[in-house]
Amino acid sequence: MDPVLKVSDIKQYLYCPRIIYFTYVLPVEKKTTPKMEIGKEEHLKTARLEGRRRLRAYGLTEGERFFNTYLFSPRLGLEGVLDMYLAVPRGSFPVDFKNTCRLAVNHKYQLLAYALLLEDQLGRPVRGGFIYLIPLGRAVYVEATPEARLYTKRLLGAIRGLIGQEQFPSLPRRAGRCADCEYRNYCGDVG
Numbered sequence: 001m002d003p004v005l006k007v008s009d010i011k012q013y014l015y016c017p018r019i020i021y022f023t024y025v026l027p028v029e030k031k032t033t034p035k036m037e038i039g040k041e042e043h044l045k046t047a048r049l050e051g052r053r054r055l056r057a058y059g060l061t062e063g064e065r066f067f068n069t070y071l072f073s074p075r076l077g078l079e080g081v082l083d084m085y086l087a088v089p090r091g092s093f094p095v096d097f098k099n100t101c102r103l104a105v106n107h108k109y110q111l112l113a114y115a116l117l118l119e120d121q122l123g124r125p126v127r128g129g130f131i132y133l134i135p136l137g138r139a140v141y142v143e144a145t146p147e148a149r150l151y152t153k154r155l156l157g158a159i160r161g162l163i164g165q166e167q168f169p170s171l172p173r174r175a176g177r178c179a180d181c182e183y184r185n186y187c188g189d190v191g
Helices: 007-015 017-025 034-050 105-122 145-163 175-180 184-190
Strands: 064-073 078-088 091-098 129-131 138-143
Touching: 007 017, 007 078, 007 105, 007 129, 007 145, 017 145, 017 184, 034 064, 034 078, 034 091, 064 105, 078 105, 091 105, 105 129, 105 138, 105 145, 175 184
Parallel strands: 091 129
Antiparallel strands: 064 078, 078 091, 129 138
16 A cells, blocks of 8 residues: 655655655654754744735735645645645635745645645645745745646656665765755665
């Protein structure tokens, strides 16, 4: 039976597939990094502030915010806790807070996975969502195109394939990512 994946697995897989290996195939204790602690604090602070702000960062004038919503889809075998979603008359939009100044590919597909989950939860199409770049105080819209939806589902299949095959993945193309990785100490021992 396939494991229920977490939305964050998509982000991690695109960052480095070895994180998935150490999470599901050869589980080890992960060490929280200073970068992770700072990110968690910024998330909490942003959520508090978002509750009092207008929707101008999203190009919207009215709507309702919902924070920390647990989403689960048996169809996708996927779950996650969404930072926030906006419900406006023309639809709903997931919002993922990121403590970074630029939109990364792994963040984009993580958001699209939330869009798929939100769509299943609400029973209505979700056409896109926002990544809120905390340091800039700016939201970037990401459209859920048919191609992006398909690629997101393929990523879920690739993650399940990695888990099922139990093969240790090769190093990512950008080894510089390893400096902040919580699995750094284990990676060299296995590969």
